[in-house]
Amino acid sequence: MKYPRISLFVFMAVLLFASACKTFEVKNVNYAQQVESVLTPTDNGDVTDSRYGIAFNILPFQYEEMKDSSSVLVDEVRLIRNQNGFYFITADGFNNVYVMEPINSGLKLKEKINVTEQGLVSPAFNLRSPFVQLIDTATSETFTLNEKGIKKEESKS
Numbered sequence: 001m002k003y004p005r006i007s008l009f010v011f012m013a014v015l016l017f018a019s020a021c022k023t024f025e026v027k028n029v030n031y032a033q034q035v036e037s038v039l040t041p042t043d044n045g046d047v048t049d050s051r052y053g054i055a056f057n058i059l060p061f062q063y064e065e066m067k068d069s070s071s072v073l074v075d076e077v078r079l080i081r082n083q084n085g086f087y088f089i090t091a092d093g094f095n096n097v098y099v100m101e102p103i104n105s106g107l108k109l110k111e112k113i114n115v116t117e118q119g120l121v122s123p124a125f126n127l128r129s130p131f132v133q134l135i136d137t138a139t140s141e142t143f144t145l146n147e148k149g150i151k152k153e154e155s156k157s
Contacts, residue, residue, distance in 0.1 A: 029085075030083045031081055031082070031084065031085035032081060032082055032083040032127055032129060033052055033079075033080050034127055035127075036078055036080040036124065036125035036126070036127075037049045037051065037052060037078075037079040037080070038077075038078060039076065039077040039078075039079060040075070040076060041058050041072045041074060041075075041077060042072075043072065044059075045057045045058045045059035045062070045072050046058075047079075049079060052081070054087070056107060058072070058074060058077050058091070059072070061077075061089060061091070061094075062074060062091075064096075064098075064112075065091075065093070065094045065095060065096065066093070073093070074091040074092060074093060074094075075091075075092060076091060076092060077089065077090075077091045078091060078123050078125055079125075080126075080132055082130070082131075082132050082147065083129055084130075084147060085101075085102060086099050086100065086101055086110055086147040087099070087100040087101075087102070087107065088100075088125060088132050088134075088145065090115075090120060090123050090125075090134070091120075091123070092119075092120055092121060092122060092123060093119045094119060094120055094123070095114060095115065095116055095117060095118075095119055095120070096112050096113055096114050096115065097112075097113045097115055097134060097145060098111075098112055098113075099112075099113065099147045101147075111147055111148060111149060113143075113145060113149050115141075115143050115150070116136070116141070120136050121136055121137075121138035121139060122136060122137040122138040123136055123137075124136075124137055128144070130146065131144045131145060131146050131151055132144075132145045
């Protein structure tokens with residue numbers, strides 16, 4: 001008669017374990033940062049945004065842009081996150097905006113958006129959901145971006 005009790009115990013344990021393993025999921029999350037972060041790199045290139053909880057090194061981005069990572073050449077790093085959770089990163093002197101996807105303990109390049117051949121002089125990000133707006137305040141050039149690239153303006157006929 002011990003076997004029916006053991007079977008009932010095993011059945012209950014499996015049922016309890018199976019119900020505890022269900023995935024809890026929340027849909028329609030908006031990851032957007034309403035305001036850009038302006039970060040100053042340390043001497044070794046680290047930038048930290050304690051408000052939004054992200055830290056990374058700017059030197060790999062600088063190397064992509066300037067082919068030099070021997071020392072920090074940028075004064076400020078611009079960062080904003082869109083509603084889909086992608087980070088947009090650029091700095092003065094950069095020709096590109098880097099769209100980065102968060103991964104486990106890192107950032108993965110989603111898109112490298114070329115915005116100028118002369119280099120941004122004074123970039124600034126604004127969130128204009130569902131897009132990110134990049135303005136070079138020195139030249140008044142404006143770009144409307146998403147994680148796929150520059151949004152093309154529709155022609156009015």
